[in-house]
Amino acid sequence: MIYDPAPLAIFIFLGFVFGTVGLSFYLGRKAKSSEGYFAAHGQIPWAVNGVAFAGDYLSAASFLGICGMIAAYGYDGFLYSIGFLAGWIVALFVIAEPMKRLGKFTFADALDAKFNSRGIKGAAGISTLVVSIFYLIPQMVGAGSLIQPLLGLPHWVGVVMVGVVVIMIVVTAGMVSTTWVQFLKGSLLVIFSTVLVVMLLQKGLTTDTSSFETIGPLSEQDLKQDTIAGREVIPPTGGWLSTADKKQEFIRFIPKDGRAGYDIFHIDDIPGSDKKLLRQAQSVTGSGKSKEIDGAPNGRESGERELQPIGHLSKLPGGETSTGPLGPISFFTTIGDSEVILWGSTTITNPKGPKTTVYYQKPTAGNRVLRPGEHPKFAGIRGESFGDKLNFLSLMLALFCGTASLPHILIRYYTVKDGSAARKSTIVGIATIGFFYVLTLYLGLGAMTSGALDLTDTNMSAPLLANSIRPWLFAVISAIAFTTVLGTVSGLILASSGAVAHDLLIGVMGIKLSGESQVKVAKLAAIVVGGIAIILGVLFKELNVGYLVGWAFSVAASANLPALVMLLFWKKTTKEGIIASVLVGMVSSLGWILLSADTYKSVYGLDPNDAIAPFSQPGIITIPLAFITLIVFSLFFSSKQDESASKANA
C-alpha cells in the first residue's frame, strides 16, 4: 500500500516524541550515580512502577504483532495474549519478592547473591545480552513499520530514528526517566486502546461487496474461452499454467479501461455445485523500486497500480448490510454468524525475473475466526501430527515461563523500595496488562473487518483500524505505538548496558570502576547495543513482530528461569549448576531456533523441509534440559569448597 502522510498525524506524532524525549532529559539530570542510573535509587512509587511494568511489557509485539495476527487469522493471535499474561503469574507468585531481596542492579546480582562467582556473573550477563538483543529485533522492525505510513519514509529510516532517539534517552537518563516514560506510555496505550474499542463497537459492523469484483458463476467450459464476461483473457504462460500436480488457480484479464498491468482473479469452487466463481485477487512481483502490482509499476501515476486495502465482511447475519452499535458480547456473536474475507497467498515462479506473490480472497465462516487453529503456525493443533501439537505446547510453555525471565522486566524490581512494593507493583502491572489483552481481541477482529488493512504488513493492523475510524486517532495510536517501541527498547538497552558494565566488566573482569565511571561505561555499551539493534531491525524487516518475540521468550525461559527457580527452591544448587544451566539453556534454545523450519523459511530462504530441528519452538525440550543440567552439575560436578559454602548459606 502507498501511504499519505497527513500533516496532523505528523504534528501529533512529533509532539509525542519530543514530549517523551524532553521529559526524559528533564528527569535524567539527577541520575548521576550508579544507583540512580540502574535502579532509580529504589525510589519509584509502586503504583507508578506497576503501570511502568505494563509500559515495558506491552511492547510493539503485544500491540502491533498480536493485533496483526488476529486481524489476519482470527483467534490464534489471542493465544499469545493469554500466554503473555499467564507468565505474570509466575512473576508474581514465584519470582517478584525474592528477586527484590536478592539483587541490587541486574538479574546476575540475584543469581549470584549466594555465591559471589565470576562464572555466574559472566553467564548471566551474556544471557541478558542475548535475550535483550533477540527481543530488540521485533521492536525495531515494528518501529520501521510504523514510520512508513506516518511520515511516508522508508522502513529503514524508522528503524534508525528509533535507534537514535532511544540511545539518546538511555544515555541522558537511565532508569528514572525510562520508568516515567514507561508509566506515561503504559497509561496512554491502555486509555486510547479503550477509546478505540468503544468507538469500534459504536460503529458496529458493515458488509462490503464492492471493493473487489466477483464474476460468475461460470462453467468449466466458460473458463476455457478467450473472453469471459466480455473481458479478454491473457493466455497463461510459465508459472501461471496448470501443471500435473497443480490446477490453474488464476485468470488474468487485459484491463477494460486501458489501465496498465492486468486484472487478476482467483478461480473459486462453489460448494455443492460444479460451477466456479472468479474473485478478484492482487499480485506483487519483485521488491523495492522495481516492485510491480498486478503487472504494472507500483505507484499512483497513470500507468501504475497500487495494492488495495483489505479486510471486510461479505455477509452479515440475516442478510443485513450494517449492524449499528454493538455490545461487547454481541460483537463476537455477530462476527460468529457472518462471513469474513481472509486473504491467502501463493507464489508463482516466472521463467525470467523475480517471483510473483498472488494474494487471493478466502471467504471464511465467522465462527472459524473465533476459534484457534486458523493461522498456518497453529493449524497443526487441528491435524494429526504429534510434532505440531508438541510445537504448540512448547510455545505456550515458553510464553508461560518467559515473562519472569526477561531481563528488562526483572530489573524493574530494583526500582521500588522493598519486597512488598515489588509485589504490589506486580499486581498493578497484571491488572493493567490483563485489561489491555482483553482489548486486543476486539482490536484485532475490528481491524479484520475495517477495510483498511495492508496486505503485505500485518504489523500495521491496529493503527490502520484507528485510521478507518478517525484519522486523528491514527496519529495518536501510531504515536503511542512509537513511544511504546521507544520505551521497551530503552528498557532493553538499559538492561544490556547494565549487563556489560556491572556484570561483565566489573563482575567478571574485575575492573574497578567508581559509580560514575560505571555509568559512563554503561552508556557507551548502550550506544553499541543500540547500533546492533538498528542493523538487525533493518535485516529482519519482513517478519511478524509477535512471532519474533516468541523466540525471545523461548531463549529467556530456557536460559534464565531454571537457574532462578532452583536457586530459590533447591538448597543443593551450586554455582557450577547455575553456570551450566544458564549456558546450556541459552545455547540449546538459540541453536534450536536457528536450525528450525521457521528460520529456514523466513530468514535463510531455504526449504523448511531440510530443517534439522523436529519442530520450531524449543521450550518444551530446552527448559527441562536446563533444569536437568542444573541438577546434574550441582550434584556431581561441584567443587568441595563450593558445597561447604552453600551449606553454610543454607
Add this chain to the structure above:
Amino acid sequence: MNTSDSPSPQRRYNTRLGLFLFLVYLTLYTGFVLINAFAADKMETIVLAGLNLAIVYGFGLIVFAIVLALIYGLMCRKDPAELTETAEAATTQGDSK
C-alpha cells in the same frame, strides 16, 4: 543482602500462599493449553451467552489472573524484616534532610 537468616514466619506464609495460588492457575492454564492441543474442536462449543469455549476460557484466564493477583495482594502478610528496614530508611532520610 542478608540471605543467610532463616525467613520470618510471615515470609514463609507468603511464599506458601504464592505457590498455592500459582498451582491453582497452572492447573487452569494447562487445561486450556491441552484442550487446544488435543481437542481443538471442543473450543467451538457454545458455552455462555452465545460465546464459544475459546473466548470464554481465554477471557476467563485473563480475568482470573487479575482476581488471583488481588487475592494474593490482600492476603499477604507484611514481613517484619522489611518493616524495620523501611523504618530505618525513613529515619536515615529524615536525618539527612
